[in-house]
Amino acid sequence: MLRKEFKSNLKSFIIWTSILIVIFLVVYLVYPYIITDDTMASLDEMLKVFPSELLKAFNMDISSINTAYGWLKSEGLMFVLLIIGFYSSMLGSNVLLKEENDKTIEYLGTLPIKRSKIVTNKVIVSITYIISMTLILGIFNYIFLSISCEFNKLEFLLLSITPILIGIPLFGINLFISTFMHKTKKTVGISLGLVFIFYLINVLSELSSNVEVLKYFTIYSLAPTRDIIETQSIGFINIFVSILLSIIFIFLSYIRYNKKELV
Amino acid sequence: MKSILKIKNLKKYYGDIKGIENVSITLNEGDIYGFIGPNGAGKSTTIRCIMGLINKTSGTIIFEEKKLDSDDINIKKQIGYLPSEVNLYSDMTVKEIFDYHESFYDDINKRRKELVKLLKIDESKKIEDLSLGNLKKVGITLALMHEPKLLILDEPTSGLDPMMQNIFHEILMKEKEKGTTILYSSHVLSEVSSICDKIGFIKDGVIIKEDTIENITKDNYTYLTIASKDIEKIKKDLKLKIINENKNEVKFINDMDNNTLIKKLSKYNIDKLLIETISLEDLFSKYYK
Numbered sequence: 001m002l003r004k005e006f007k008s009n010l011k012s013f014i015i016w017t018s019i020l021i022v023i024f025l026v027v028y029l030v031y032p033y034i035i036t037d038d039t040m041a042s043l044d045e046m047l048k049v050f051p052s053e054l055l056k057a058f059n060m061d062i063s064s065i066n067t068a069y070g071w072l073k074s075e076g077l078m079f080v081l082l083i084i085g086f087y088s089s090m091l092g093s094n095v096l097l098k099e100e101n102d103k104t105i106e107y108l109g110t111l112p113i114k115r116s117k118i119v120t121n122k123v124i125v126s127i128t129y130i131i132s133m134t135l136i137l138g139i140f141n142y143i144f145l146s147i148s149c150e151f152n153k154l155e156f157l158l159l160s161i162t163p164i165l166i167g168i169p170l171f172g173i174n175l176f177i178s179t180f181m182h183k184t185k186k187t188v189g190i191s192l193g194l195v196f197i198f199y200l201i202n203v204l205s206e207l208s209s210n211v212e213v214l215k216y217f218t219i220y221s222l223a224p225t226r227d228i229i230e231t232q233s234i235g236f237i238n239i240f241v242s243i244l245l246s247i248i249f250i251f252l253s254y255i256r257y258n259k260k261e262l263v
Numbered sequence: 264m265k266s267i268l269k270i271k272n273l274k275k276y277y278g279d280i281k282g283i284e285n286v287s288i289t290l291n292e293g294d295i296y297g298f299i300g301p302n303g304a305g306k307s308t309t310i311r312c313i314m315g316l317i318n319k320t321s322g323t324i325i326f327e328e329k330k331l332d333s334d335d336i337n338i339k340k341q342i343g344y345l346p347s348e349v350n351l352y353s354d355m356t357v358k359e360i361f362d363y364h365e366s367f368y369d370d371i372n373k374r375r376k377e378l379v380k381l382l383k384i385d386e387s388k389k390i391e392d393l394s395l396g397n398l399k400k401v402g403i404t405l406a407l408m409h410e411p412k413l414l415i416l417d418e419p420t421s422g423l424d425p426m427m428q429n430i431f432h433e434i435l436m437k438e439k440e441k442g443t444t445i446l447y448s449s450h451v452l453s454e455v456s457s458i459c460d461k462i463g464f465i466k467d468g469v470i471i472k473e474d475t476i477e478n479i480t481k482d483n484y485t486y487l488t489i490a491s492k493d494i495e496k497i498k499k500d501l502k503l504k505i506i507n508e509n510k511n512e513v514k515f516i517n518d519m520d521n522n523t524l525i526k527k528l529s530k531y532n533i534d535k536l537l538i539e540t541i542s543l544e545d546l547f548s549k550y551y552k
Binding site for chain 2 (some may be wrong): 002004008050102103104105106107109110112113114115116258259261262263
């Protein structure tokens with residue numbers, strides 16, 4: 001069953017990973033040509049216009065975009081966190097619900113297999129794909145950055161694994177939400193909207209200390225990119241909360257799915 | 264006789280809406296039970312409760328003296344299910360889906376090969392490319408290949424051509440000989456009457472009649488057609504409900520036994536006498552009018 005699950009989710013994994021790879025490939029190929037001393041000077045002038053809070057929200061106050069690695073630490077990470085967030089959310093919404101949407105549950109649900117095992121297999125496959133996507137992108141970035149510039153290897157490693165800290169909890173939350181639904185049509189909007197809202201809350205929480213409390217209401221605060229750049233540490237609490245949230249929501253999904261009306 | 268499936272007072276409500284109410288059915292080993300009812304009567308709801316796809320509101324379902332738990336793998340291994348609409352993974356080939364199915368059971372490859380040959384299935388085709396009839400044949404194979412003790416069939420012949428329907432009925436009769444118990448849900452009464460031992464009529468979620476086909480047709484009305492010059496006297500004498508009248512020929516609905524009827528008619532000159540067993544179709548109309 002595990003093999004079948006891997007196979008049926010492979011296509012979307014390849015598509016989403018390719019999107020990320022293509023974005024980064026384009027940036028790495030064109031970056032040396034567009035970032036010259038002249039363009040950098042005018043960019044610096046332009047950035048001065050932006051409020052410091054906004055630059056802070058995208059790590060642009062602590063990393064210069066004059067190298068590809070600098071771009072990765074600011075805008076690049078934003079793309080990675082958003083795209084892996086979308087992928088994880090969509091995976092969480094669809095992985096169980098697709099069986100009901102396509103009506104294949106009337107076959108799967110009557111096979112000699114416990115419902116909890118159905119969930120376990122799908123969770124294993126999904127988490128493997130989320131981690132694999134992060135690793136593949138990390139390796140790709142490592143190779144290209146090694147060619148183009150000098151960079152801090154430890155910092156890079158820590159930044160590269162942050163998507164896992166938001167990806168798996170987002171997967172768990174969406175998996176749990178999907179156990180209340182019967183059609184995937186309804187969940188697409190929810191999963192995409194949830195990622196946007198969480199990301200927006202995170203950006204807002206970094207704009208001002210007055211609204212810093214908002215960071216407790218977003219999954220994206222579990223990816224402490226700023227702290228990593230500043231302290232070269234990921235923070236135990238972020239790993240702990242990420243694992244805890246993932247476990248809670250996946251566990252709740254098991255309970256809900258075992259009682260769910262499947263047709 | 265050993266009971267295979269015993270359903271007692273099964274009830275399913277969707278909020279305030281009734282799905283089924285107090286459905287009780289007993290299937291003994293080797294029985295073929297015809298589960299009859301129009302669309303929306305509650306056949307599929309009952310079946311989905313048995314299969315654990317939906318949660319029953321109340322009632323018990325017992326499989327071989329053990330409460331049926333939809334998560335009990337050993338029980339599930341002994342049940343074969345063919346849904347009314349076969350939905351399988353469209354990106355897989357027939358061979359892949361059979362291999363996948365096989366991986367959940369022990370040593371069922373021989374039976375698979377037999378069924379594939381019998382039903383003339385092309386295993387190389389993709390599920391999404393199959394016609395409705397061929398998809399149904401794949402569904403039949405999946406329901407039968409692990410040689411279940413209990414076979415639950417929901418509208419099994421829809422989409423099958425007449426030749427394939429005959430082959431399918433032959434397969435079912437062989438299953439019956441082996442002792443397989445079959446719950447056969449349908450609204451095609453001719454096939455139910457030809458293969459089932461016992462039938463249950465379900466209407467608005469309630470079983471309204473359950474008996475053997477023999478008893479159901481015997482204990483009920485017959486059609487009686489009489490042609491006679493004395494027809495007016497016969498009408499007064501028999502006091503039966505007339506359903507059709509044409510000059511000297513009248514068709515009645517008769518509830519008398521044959522001996523009483525013949526005794527009464529012996530006084531008259533009869534040109535034509537026809538006693539017809541009421542068909543299952545007529546019974547169906549009678550119950551669902």
